[in-house]
Amino acid sequence: MIKKVLLVLFFIVLTGAIAVTLLAWDLSNFSHKPAGTEQIDQQIVIRSGLGFNQVTDILYERGLITHKWRFRLVARVKKADKKLKAGEYLMSTDMTPIQILDKLVSGKVLxxxxxxxxxxxxxxxxxxxxxxxxxxxxxxxxxxxxxxxxxxxxxxxxxxxxxxxxxxxxxxxxxxxxxxxxxxxxxxxxQFPDEFRTRADELGLSIHQVVTLASIIEKETGAASERPLISSVFHNRLKKKMRLESDPTVIYGIEDFDGNIKRSHLRAKTPYNTYQIRGLPPGPIASPGRDAVKAALFPADTSFLFFVSKKDSTHYFSKTIAEHNKAVKKYQLRR
Known part of the structure; x- marks a missing residue:
């Protein structure tokens, strides 16, 4: 009798072991097999507060997994079912369930x-x-x-x-x-290292003044090579207490600017009109890049006080008003 009981128990244990082994094999096979062979991208949104079963439903409906109960079981075995992070994800049908879980757990959102x-x-x-x-x-x-x-x-x-x-x-x-x-x-x-702070102190400029000047330089030219030259003009004018007379600062102070700067704009009393005020305007007029900031701190060594657009994205630089007026006639008035 005892032998029969032991034999039955043996077969029960054996059957259980075989079942567990087969289940483990099945889950392993499932977890490493993508839903499809072709790469079909899917954007899915996992909202905060969604339960794991709801997330599984979304993945199944979008064709990213082939079996919901297998996916849930794999996630629970890996203890990933309570670690999913909300967000927008880019998934693909050629991703395995394990890869999908890893992405959701790591929070690698789109x-x-x-x-x-x-x-x-x-x-x-x-x-x-x-x-x-x-x-x-x-x-x-x-x-x-x-x-x-x-x-x-x-x-x-x-x-x-x-x-x-x-x-x-x-x-x-x-x-x-x-x-x-x-x-x-x-x-x-x-992008504003200690070297820039030290240089600003040497020039007697605050960081805010440096950024303000850099923003004007940025707006005055699209030619990178000209930035130190433009900077030198403004530094030279500031030293001589001359007005900067920068059109971009005037434009910044105009509400609903239509793209056409007029004489009345140059005469307008605004805090940013550098044809009317002396020194720098109260703040930046745009976001300058690193090169413009560097140019503001390290201007070229020149005696230039004026520049005029040559209408080819570059400028002509002058030391005197007489030379500048000639350049204006040549490049702006075409005389």
Missing amino acids: LHRLTIPEGYNLNQIAETAETAGFNKSADFLFAATRSKYARELNIPADTFEGYLFPDTYFFPSGVTPDEIIATMVHRFWT
Whole structure:
């Protein structure tokens, strides 16, 4: 009798072991086999608060897994079912269940590109962020003009104008304006090394003044080689207490500028009209790139006091008003 019982128990254990082995083999085979052989990309959004079963349903409905119960079991064995991170993901039908789980656990969410060109101001940056699908421009501008937030990020001004470093960034969907701004400001400070701070002290300029001057240089020329020359003109004029007379500063102070600068604009009394005020305007007029900042700190050694556009993206530089007037006739009036 005892032998029969032991024999039955043996067969039960053996059957159980075989079943476990077969299940383990089945799950291993499933977990390393993609749903399809072709790469078909799928963007899926895992909202915060979704349960694991709901996530599994989404993956199954999108054709990313072939069996829901197997996927759930694999996830529980790996203790991954409670570690999934919310976000937007780019998955593919040629990914294995293990790869899908690893991506959801690691939080490797889909990132979207945001490119800010050199010389963009806050309004343009806000519009670019909205066009890229991140935030409403009004929400971005509200965040970018909060003086308290600017102070929290060590910006020596009431807004972030000039301090949102122009570059290409990658952000996940759902990123807030504050998060975008913080990333851009962090990039700005990484591009303003101690060497620049030391040089600013040598010139007797604050960081805010350096960024302001750099923003004007950035807007005055698209030719990288000219930036130190443009800088030298402004430094020379500042030393002689001459007005900077920079058109981009005038334009910045005009509401709803239509692209046509007029004599009345040059006579307008605004804080940014450097035809009317002496010295630098109260703040930056755009976000300068590193080269413009460097040019502001390390101008070329010249005696130039004037420059005029040659209408080919470069400028003619002059030391005297007489020479400048001749250049204006030649390049602007075509006389």
